[in-house]
Amino acid sequence: xxxxxxNSPSLSVQEGRISILNCDxxxxxxxxxxxxxxxxxxxxxxxxxxxxxxxKNEDGRFTVFLNKSAKHLSxxxxxxxxxxxxxxxxxxxxxSGAGSYQLTFGKGTKLSVIP
Amino acid sequence: xxxxxxxxxxxxxxxxxxxAFWCNPISGHATLYWYQQILGQGPKLLIQFQNNGVVDDSxxxxxxxxxxxxKGVDSTLKIQPAKLEDSAVYLCxxxxxxxxxxxxxxxxxxxxxx
Numbered sequence: 001x002x003x004x005x006x007n008s009p010s011l012s013v014q015e016g017r018i019s020i021l022n023c024d025x026x027x028x029x030x031x032x033x034x035x036x037x038x039x040x041x042x043x044x045x046x047x048x049x050x051x052x053x054x055x056k057n058e059d060g061r062f063t064v065f066l067n068k069s070a071k072h073l074s075x076x077x078x079x080x081x082x083x084x085x086x087x088x089x090x091x092x093x094x095x096s097g098a099g100s101y102q103l104t105f106g107k108g109t110k111l112s113v114i115p
Numbered sequence: 116x117x118x119x120x121x122x123x124x125x126x127x128x129x130x131x132x133x134x135a136f137w138c139n140p141i142s143g144h145a146t147l148y149w150y151q152q153i154l155g156q157g158p159k160l161l162i163q164f165q166n167n168g169v170v171d172d173s174x175x176x177x178x179x180x181x182x183x184x185x186k187g188v189d190s191t192l193k194i195q196p197a198k199l200e201d202s203a204v205y206l207c208x209x210x211x212x213x214x215x216x217x218x219x220x221x222x223x224x225x226x227x228x229x
Contacts, residue, residue: 004157034217043119043206043220044158089157098171103218105157 003027004092006106014114019077021109023090032093035064035075037086044089080113119221121207127227133195136224140209148218149182149192150206158206197228
């Protein structure tokens with residue numbers, strides 16, 4: 001039962017253009033969403049987050065949009081740079097069966113920015 | 116600020132052997148997580164500690180996996196006996212306010228079971 005889905009395993013974008021990474025979720029009780037970036041042989045690094053009460057959060061070149069009715073969020077990177085090439089994970093916060101907050105991750109999307 | 120430290124970085128063992136991973140979280144972080152990331156998948160939570168108490172271990176295969184966090188700081192994750200399907204990257208993460216505040220990850224331990 002995959003509650004957080006990233007349906008695109010990979011994405012290639014030209015340097016300077018916009019990168020759009022998508023994420024869908026099924027659990028309407030998720031109340032917080034995060035994006036992580038992961039380089040090879042390193043752990044995931046937090047990038048940006050958004051609360052379920054908002055529809056947009058912006059941080060420099062990175063913007064996350066949330067559409068609660070569609071249970072969909074997206075990460076926009078403008079302009080894309082070669083250093084942005086990495087695997088991007090979408091994560092959502094919910095309550096586990098044990099009653100604690102828990103992050104559920106998608107499978108990730110590998111972004112390649114072509115110089 | 117020092118990040119989350121994990122060791123070893125890589126480990127190769129034969130099936131049915133045992134293995135242990137170590138994690139030192141960011142100083143002052145009360146919450147510590149162990150995740151398993153199988154190739155091509157996202158990280159999956161195995162166990163969550165708040166200080167030295169277990170908050171959630173519902174996804175930990177307790178017949179072979181165990182974890183402890185003595186004194187609410189360092190943590191170890193053990194697998195005994197290992198199976199081929201345990202081959203994965205084991206990630207440790209910590210956060211200061213529990214989930215919601217971002218979690219900071221270590222570099223992970225890549226385990227290969229042959």
